[in-house]
Amino acid sequence: MNQLLTDNEQRATIECMGMRPSMVALSLKARPDLRPQVVATQVDCRQRMAKKVPSWAAVQSLFYPAVVNTEQCSSEELAVWHASLMEGVSALDLTGGIGADTYFFAQKMKQVVYVEQSAELCQAVSHNYAALNVSNVKICNDTAESFLSSNPSADNIFIDPSRRASNGKRVYCIADCTPDVCWLASEMLRVAPNVLIKLSSMLDIDDICRSLPCVSDIYIAGSRVECKDIVVRLRRDFQALEPQIHAVYITSVGSWSELTFSKSQELNALPMSSATPVVGHVLYEPSAVLMKAGPYRLISQKYGIAPIAANTHLFTSPTDIEGFMGKKFLIRATYEFGKRGIKSLMQNVKNASVVVRNFTLSAEVLRKRLKVGESDSDYIFGVSTSDKKYMLIWAKRIG
Numbered sequence: 001m002n003q004l005l006t007d008n009e010q011r012a013t014i015e016c017m018g019m020r021p022s023m024v025a026l027s028l029k030a031r032p033d034l035r036p037q038v039v040a041t042q043v044d045c046r047q048r049m050a051k052k053v054p055s056w057a058a059v060q061s062l063f064y065p066a067v068v069n070t071e072q073c074s075s076e077e078l079a080v081w082h083a084s085l086m087e088g089v090s091a092l093d094l095t096g097g098i099g100a101d102t103y104f105f106a107q108k109m110k111q112v113v114y115v116e117q118s119a120e121l122c123q124a125v126s127h128n129y130a131a132l133n134v135s136n137v138k139i140c141n142d143t144a145e146s147f148l149s150s151n152p153s154a155d156n157i158f159i160d161p162s163r164r165a166s167n168g169k170r171v172y173c174i175a176d177c178t179p180d181v182c183w184l185a186s187e188m189l190r191v192a193p194n195v196l197i198k199l200s201s202m203l204d205i206d207d208i209c210r211s212l213p214c215v216s217d218i219y220i221a222g223s224r225v226e227c228k229d230i231v232v233r234l235r236r237d238f239q240a241l242e243p244q245i246h247a248v249y250i251t252s253v254g255s256w257s258e259l260t261f262s263k264s265q266e267l268n269a270l271p272m273s274s275a276t277p278v279v280g281h282v283l284y285e286p287s288a289v290l291m292k293a294g295p296y297r298l299i300s301q302k303y304g305i306a307p308i309a310a311n312t313h314l315f316t317s318p319t320d321i322e323g324f325m326g327k328k329f330l331i332r333a334t335y336e337f338g339k340r341g342i343k344s345l346m347q348n349v350k351n352a353s354v355v356v357r358n359f360t361l362s363a364e365v366l367r368k369r370l371k372v373g374e375s376d377s378d379y380i381f382g383v384s385t386s387d388k389k390y391m392l393i394w395a396k397r398i399g
Helices: 007-016 021-027 036-052 067-072 076-084 100-108 119-131 144-149 181-191 205-211 263-268 288-293 296-303 339-348 363-370
Strands: 090-093 111-116 137-141 156-159 194-199 215-222 227-235 244-252 255-261 282-286 315-317 326-336 353-357 378-384 390-397
Touching: 007 036, 021 036, 036 067, 076 100, 076 227, 076 244, 090 100, 100 111, 100 137, 100 156, 111 119, 119 137, 144 181, 156 181, 181 194, 181 227, 205 215, 215 288, 227 288, 244 288, 255 263, 255 288, 255 296, 263 296, 282 296, 296 315, 326 339, 339 363, 339 390, 353 363, 363 378
Parallel strands: 090 111, 090 156, 111 137, 156 194, 215 244, 353 378
Antiparallel strands: 194 227, 215 227, 244 255, 282 315, 282 326, 326 390, 378 390
């Protein structure tokens, strides 16, 4: 099959690993037995996948049709987590792509169907699954819409609509993605009782609930510093008044912590009273997934930490609380935001990361004002306090 690698191309790919992909095709230009650009694509994709899906990295016979497929696929951490949301024994992946998600579904489900409209991707994934010893996945070269019309059935459906328009520009609104899951929702629920839709992390939770039917759960997943995914669960038999929201903090492959709540639970939570930061106390910055989910009252109630102010979204306590989903800092000094406070801070702090929360200046402008260099351990927070004053906090990262 001329779309896959010849033995010479396979050897050339291995020999060129570590090279800049832009130089690979140029270095192989004089080799008539090779397709230099194909080899360059393999080198680029394998370098990316070694970071994204490391369990595939040791299998040197895998083939990648295009760089864009590896850019768009889920990381191993997220794909394993996606698989944990599956129920029963069978699943349909309606937007298979390079097959990373489907691969991890197949580790949990007995029967999996991979659906992909690109014949080239179907051929590559069929080849790759054979190399990966995956035998419980059926490959279907079809569109999601056409495949659903053939009346399949399964316990689960997973769909990750493309967030690029025909002109290549990124889109974020649900209805602008391809396929249109708003239009397909009822058809997917007819086929499977559990439907999982991966969406842009830019979307608003309330907009999601207005756009889709039977939303039982909204999962906001990511790392300490970045919100990666929003996955929406539709349940055929869902009858509750509001969905559960899950802030999922993924630390490594197969390891994550989770805070689950509803909007009404957040509204009715009893947070601690606001507290002014004190030297020697601990400062807590919620992870990106908590910031996106927004359970600020529940964060205070659950961990027993006091907000600095209602809209500052930083918390403090006299002691170090274990299990917090975010960053922790030891407060070294506090300064009023004024000439004397700035002068005193500049005498003590030469390098620090600068963060602002509900503050009068941007982080970039504050950094220039303070004339500090970068640091991974020391931080300066510009914040608004509960008495509506501005304060600078010098703190050291401890977790």
